[in-house]
Amino acid sequence: MAGGWWEPVRAYCERTGPEVWAEPLNAVSNAAFLVAALVLWREGRGRRDATAAALTGLVAVIGVGSTLFHTLAVRWSMLADVIPIAVFIHAAFLVMVRRLLGLGAVAGVAATLAFAAAAAGFEPALSALAGTPLGPATNGSIDYAPAALALVGVGAAGLAAAPPGRRWAGRALIGLGLVFAASLGARTLDPSLCAAVPVGTHWLWHLLNAVVLYGLVRTARRLGPAGHAT
Numbered sequence: 001m002a003g004g005w006w007e008p009v010r011a012y013c014e015r016t017g018p019e020v021w022a023e024p025l026n027a028v029s030n031a032a033f034l035v036a037a038l039v040l041w042r043e044g045r046g047r048r049d050a051t052a053a054a055l056t057g058l059v060a061v062i063g064v065g066s067t068l069f070h071t072l073a074v075r076w077s078m079l080a081d082v083i084p085i086a087v088f089i090h091a092a093f094l095v096m097v098r099r100l101l102g103l104g105a106v107a108g109v110a111a112t113l114a115f116a117a118a119a120a121g122f123e124p125a126l127s128a129l130a131g132t133p134l135g136p137a138t139n140g141s142i143d144y145a146p147a148a149l150a151l152v153g154v155g156a157a158g159l160a161a162a163p164p165g166r167r168w169a170g171r172a173l174i175g176l177g178l179v180f181a182a183s184l185g186a187r188t189l190d191p192s193l194c195a196a197v198p199v200g201t202h203w204l205w206h207l208l209n210a211v212v213l214y215g216l217v218r219t220a221r222r223l224g225p226a227g228h229a230t
Contacts (some may be wrong), residue, residue, distance in 0.1 A: 104179075
C-alpha cells in the first residue's frame, strides 16, 4: 500500500492542510452521532432489546470513527470511518427485513447477502453503462446509493405486505430514505462547491445521517424483536 497506513487523505474541501484541526465543521458535526447514540441509550434503558442496543453502540462507533478521519485524515482513520458505516448499513437491513417484513433468520441473512452483493456491483455496473467511472464524479457517494434505495424499497415492501399495525414503519423508512438522499446530495456536492462555500457541505452529511441512524434504531426498537409495535 503506497504511503502505508499513515498516508494523508484529503477528501473534502474544508481541509486545506495536514493539521488535525483543519476540518473543524466536519469534525465537530460528528457530535450529532454521539448525541443520537446518547438519546437512543436513554430511551432504551430498561428494555430487553439487545439488537437495538448493539445498533445504538454502532451509532456511537460511527461518530468516533468519523471524528478520527476528519481530524487525523490518514488512511487507517478513513477505514475507521467507513467500516462501521458499512457494518451498520447491513445490520440495519437485516433487522428491518426481519422485524418489518417478517423474514426468518435464514431468509433474512440470505436477503442481506443478496443486498450486499447487489450493493457491491452497483457502482461498477452503472459506471460500465455510463462508460466512465462514477465514483470520482460523485465524490464516492454512489457507493451509498444502494442504502438509500434499500430504505425506500424495504419501506415500500412494508407498506404493501406488513400487517396494518406495522405499516407506520414502512412510511418511516421511506421518509428516512428521503433524508438520506438529501445527505447524499450534500456529500456529493462538497468538492464542486469549494470555490463558493470554502467550508464545504460534508458536515451536512453528518447531521442528516445522525437523524437517519437515530430514526432507524428507534423504528427497530418500536417494532420489537418479534416484529410487534411496542
